[in-house]
Amino acid sequence: KLDSKILCIPAKILFQKGKWDGLKRDDLDHYYQLLLSHSEFRIREELEHDPQFKQIIPQVVFKHQDSYFLHRQVAANETRLNSLCPLPIGGHVEEFDQKIVGQDIIQAALDREVDEEVFLETEVTKRTFLGIIYLEDENPVNHVHVGIAYIFEVKNPNIRIKEEGLEDVGWVSANYLNENIDSLTYWSKVILKEHINNSFTVAPNQ
Template identity: 35%
Template sequence: MTAKSSERVLVVPAAEFDRLGRFQGFEADAQRYLDALLRPESTSFRPRADVEDDPSLKQIIPYVVLRSQGKVFCYTRGNSQGEARLHSLRSLGVGGHVDEADAEGCCGFEAYDTAMRRELDEEVDIRSRGVLKLAGLINDDSTPVGSVHLGVVHIYELENPFVAPRERGLVDSRFIPIAELAPSRESFETWSRFCIDELLSGR
C-alpha cells in the first residue's frame, strides 16, 4: 500500500452537507458551512483509500489561489500530484488533503487551518508578504473526483509575485495575467474554472 493510500484524511458526512444546502459550483458564504462542517462532532479521519470512491463522505480540501499585481499563479498537475484523475490539467489551487498527522489527530477549524498552512508551505516557496483570506467553497458533483471532495477556497493576495514550486508535481508553474485566464479556461480543472468564473473575471 502506498503512503498516499494509507494516510488518514479529514472527512465530513455528505448528509451534513446536504442539510446545510448542497450546491453545484461556487458558494461565497463559506463561513456558514464551515462553522457546521468543521465542528469536531461532524468531522473524522478515515483512510484515504477507503474514501476516494465513497460519495457518502466529503473530503475537505484547502485550495489556495495566489494572486499578485493583476496576475495569478498557475501550474500543470504532474504525475507526482496525489490525485491521478487530475493529472495533466492546469490548476490555480495550491493545497491538499487535511492529513491526520499534519493536524496532530485533532478535528475542527484549528486543525484544518494548521494543515492548510503546512500544505501550502510544502508545495510552494512564497517570498513575499501577503494577506490570506477565505473566499468561498467549491463543490463539483459532475465528476467522480469532485463528488468525494469539497474545496475551501482562499485567496492569498501577495505584495509581489515571488513564488517558486517546492513540489515536482507543479509543472510549468508561473504567474499569468488574470485577463488571460478566460480564453484558456477549458484547459483548467473544474475547480479552477469555478474560480475563474466567480472570483477572477474582470479583475
C-alpha cells in the same frame, strides 16, 4: 498514501440545507463551523469512491496585483486530473495537522500545504476566504471532495514551485485564464468564473 487517514465530513451533514453547484459564498461561518465540528478522520482509500463522505481540501490561489499564480501537474497522483493546470495550491487535511497550536486544523493544513508545495519568498498581505467548492458533474473525483478556497494576496511575485511533480506556468492575467480555460482543473474554472471574472477590472493602458 491511500492507507493514511484524512479529514472528511458526512455529506448528509454538509448538505443538510441542500446541495450547491460551484462556489458557496453565503453563510460561510455556519459551514466552516460544520467542517470543524462534524468532520472525522477516515482511511483515504475507503473514501476515494464513496460520495457519502466529502474529503476536505483546503487550497489557496496566489494573487499579485492583477495576476494569478498558475502551475501544472506533471505527474499528478490523482490520475483523473492529469495534465490539467491548477490555480490553487492545496491538499488533504492529515491527522498530524491537529497538533499545530493556535490554529484550527483546516488553517494548519492549508499553511502546511503551502510550505510543502511552494517557495514563498514574499509577504502575504491579505488572506480572503472565497467560499466552499462542490461540483457534481461528469468527473467522479469531484463527487468525493469539497474545496475550502482562499485567495492570498502577496507583496511581490517571488513564488516558485517546490513539490516534485509540479512545475511553474507563472503569473498570468484573468484574460489568459479565460483564453486557456479548457486547460484548467475543474475547481480552477469555478474560481475563475465565480470569483476572478466578477472582481477583475481592466488595468489602464501603460
